[in-house]
Amino acid sequence: MLEGLPGRASVYEVGPRDGLQNEAARLSIDQRLELLAALCDAGLTRLEAGSFVSPKWIPQLADTDELVRRLPARPGVVYSALVPNDQGLERAVASGLREVAVFLSASESHSKKNINKSIAEALATFEALVPKAVGKGLRVRGYVSVVWGCPYEGRVPVERVVEIAEALVRMGVYEVSLGDTIGVGTPRQTEAIVRAVGAKLPPSKVAVHLHDTRGTALANALVALGNGVGTIDASVGGLGGCPYAPGASGNLATEDLVYLLDGMGVESQLSLPKLVAAAELAQRLVGRKLPSKVLQAELGARERASREGA
Ligand code: HMG
Ligand code: MG
Numbered sequence: 001m002l003e004g005l006p007g008r009a010s011v012y013e014v015g016p017r018d019g020l021q022n023e024a025a026r027l028s029i030d031q032r033l034e035l036l037a038a039l040c041d042a043g044l045t046r047l048e049a050g051s052f053v054s055p056k057w058i059p060q061l062a063d064t065d066e067l068v069r070r071l072p073a074r075p076g077v078v079y080s081a082l083v084p085n086d087q088g089l090e091r092a093v094a095s096g097l098r099e100v101a102v103f104l105s106a107s108e109s110h111s112k113k114n115i116n117k118s119i120a121e122a123l124a125t126f127e128a129l130v131p132k133a134v135g136k137g138l139r140v141r142g143y144v145s146v147v148w149g150c151p152y153e154g155r156v157p158v159e160r161v162v163e164i165a166e167a168l169v170r171m172g173v174y175e176v177s178l179g180d181t182i183g184v185g186t187p188r189q190t191e192a193i194v195r196a197v198g199a200k201l202p203p204s205k206v207a208v209h210l211h212d213t214r215g216t217a218l219a220n221a222l223v224a225l226g227n228g229v230g231t232i233d234a235s236v237g238g239l240g241g242c243p244y245a246p247g248a249s250g251n252l253a254t255e256d257l258v259y260l261l262d263g264m265g266v267e268s269q270l271s272l273p274k275l276v277a278a279a280e281l282a283q284r285l286v287g288r289k290l291p292s293k294v295l296q297a298e299l300g301a302r303e304r305a306s307r308e309g310a
Pocket of ligand 1: 018021051052053055057058082084085086087088091103114115143145146178180181209211244
């Protein structure tokens with residue numbers, strides 16, 4: 001499997017959206033802009049900045065409109081945000097965003113809890129929305145949630161995941177991100193899922209979005225890369241979770257992923273020291289110890305060095 005690793009991988013940063021949607025601490029727009037700037041300084045060029053969802057459902061990101069208006073244009077950097085419906089798309093367009101992400105679940109129960117729609121209703125919504133967004137010149141990404149398992153239903157049939165992924169691509173999304181929303185996946189399962197989807201879609205159109213609830217995200221990311229997936233979603237400091245998926249914890253930490261990629265000679269064009277600096281900032285802003293292993297190792301090493309030097 002390790003022989004099959006690609007020479008490079010794309011990292012898609014979801015911390016400012018997936019991370020912050022689940023935090024008790026509500027960050028100001030200025031704080032979120034500071035975090036996004038630190039992430040861009042580390043070399044990230046694909047970043048999910050917020051959500052145009054109902055403010056009643058996700059109050060933490062209610063002011064994404066103003067945040068997006070104030071995002072500085074940076075060469076090569078593309079910001080995105082979640083949109084669940086036409087109202088979300090209109091807000092995204094009015095804010096000047098060039099990319100959006102639609103999202104739905106591979107289980108009926110999670111779909112209902114997360115977007116108050118059945119899978120068929122969600123597909124019908126996006127069937128109209130995605131071409132509309134593409135017609136307005138936007139790039140559209142698509143998420144499929146609970147692919148590795150559902151908090152309400154357990155096992156999710158991979159055939160349903162493949163059908164949804166294919167439907168999203170037919171609608172016009174440029175990439176489908178497969179979500180292990182509650183972090184239950186293990187490597188053989190990841191291989192089966194990625195191969196099943198990869199048999200129908202070009203690997204360049206497939207990403208994985210792994211929550212690290214049980215510590216398996218990095219192993220799953222490696223398997224996905226070895227099976228041709230070109231993009232891995234990750235979150236600064238390992239921030240993250242889905243408020244409508246009980247028990248979901250943070251995403252695979254961006255620094256942990258990049259440490260692994262660097263060590264294995266997979267080029268990501270990201271600066272690990274600058275990512276650690278961004279994670280340190282994220283930890284300070286949310287006011288709790290973040291789960292990233294690389295961040296905590298670095299902070300621990302610094303503390304030991306300062307104790308020994310004192
Ligand atoms: P609903 O209550 O069925 O919507 O929610 P509605 O159409 O009946 O509207 C109800 C109210 O919401 C109305 O306001 C609308 O105007 C408002 P009211 O008249 O009551 O004052 N509304 C909106 N306001 C602003 N922007 C909008 C919008 N839409 C409606 N776009 C809805 C349906 C989809 C809106 C709701 O369920 C929702 O916002 N859900 C989002 C939940 C969410 O963001 N979950 C987390 C993200 S998904 C995730 O984390 C998984 C992922 O990371 C991948 C993975 O890990 O697997 C992507
Ligand atoms: Mg997620």
